Amino acid sequence: MPTVQPFVTVVRAGRLSYAAGLKLQQELAKQNVQQSSDFRNYLLLLEHDPVYTIGIRTKGYTAQDEDRLRKLGADFHRTDRGGLITFHGPGQLVAYPIINLRQFKPSIRWYVTTLERTVIETCRQMGIPNASTTQDTGIWVGDRKICAIGVHGSRYVTTHGIGLNCSTDLKWFEHIVPCGIEGKGVTSLSEQLQRHISLSEATAVLLDSFSKTFECLVQEQSKARVQN
Template identity: 80%
Template structure:
């Protein structure tokens, strides 16, 4: 008999502040299920208001740094994801897979590698053939990062995810050392392709790539789920 592929429901959450996005993740990750096969997998897609986030390796960022960055008009959050400091904001596709790895492959290393391949495939489908991984985290085009990756796993359930620069204002990155990597830059899909690429433009291609690389079925949220999501968003914003 053919193997049944895992099912993932894509949720287009729109633009949210980081705190709301974080709490939305928590709502979906804390499912009350007794068996992993009953876990409902989700892929939360959104944009954030301007925010700087730091992972579990803070690398010397102090309260003074936090105050300096907040004065730029951005929020600031310390998180439990991997990686160092990065920026999220308008024009960036933020994707948070909330999936149970026992329905896929029970390995964080496999998961990160598969996320990387998903972004590379997304770039390829959009017309960028030279996106790749390096010794540094994330996805790169030459010496410029186009996508940041920072994940967290607990009991095989994933949270956090990726930030793919579509038409992000890169000036925000000038105030930090993105992901703690000295001497390298940041780029966007729009910059690489020579025309405007919005988050909406990138989502369809990303979903196709996610389904292909993760070997899963991706379905859009139903009307009933859309209503449930609206209620959750109302309660977390």
């Protein structure tokens, strides 16, 4: 790890469509810098309108499936992230780290493992000590997934990230096989803790966990300032 802790600027983007969130990711990732040390790292935090997304492994989802899911009132997007189909929507904390791994450790495997540790530590701090990884992607509580993970890396710059279910309506997941894993379900912080968990409550804990596991300094900045 570097001796000087890298800075990560936190951008709270509010609720956005998936397309708007993807465009913002692309804007933050596309930096014309000569050296990796000049790259400005971001942690984009937001909540999506209802949307089903598929990663680079589509596993047989057809145009008919897309039409079926759109008729439920959700959008549908094919993406370049890892992983299979999942759902994003209200009550889910979405975190997209836009960071240059050369300022941390130039390893996608390290990055994914550190993201997993961040979510596990977040759950632990909130009172869920048994959240863990399995042979399947994401973070699980028993046989139910509480957080989806799907990332993309290009020249060590990361996009996409995690979707942590806080108070998500889990019925949206009944229309798909989440992340292509048969026989397993989904859960949320609210369901596990038997009380309503707001995005703001979960965000505060996630930021603390992120700064510790990634050994970085986080600083807040508004979406408006980023775009200006």
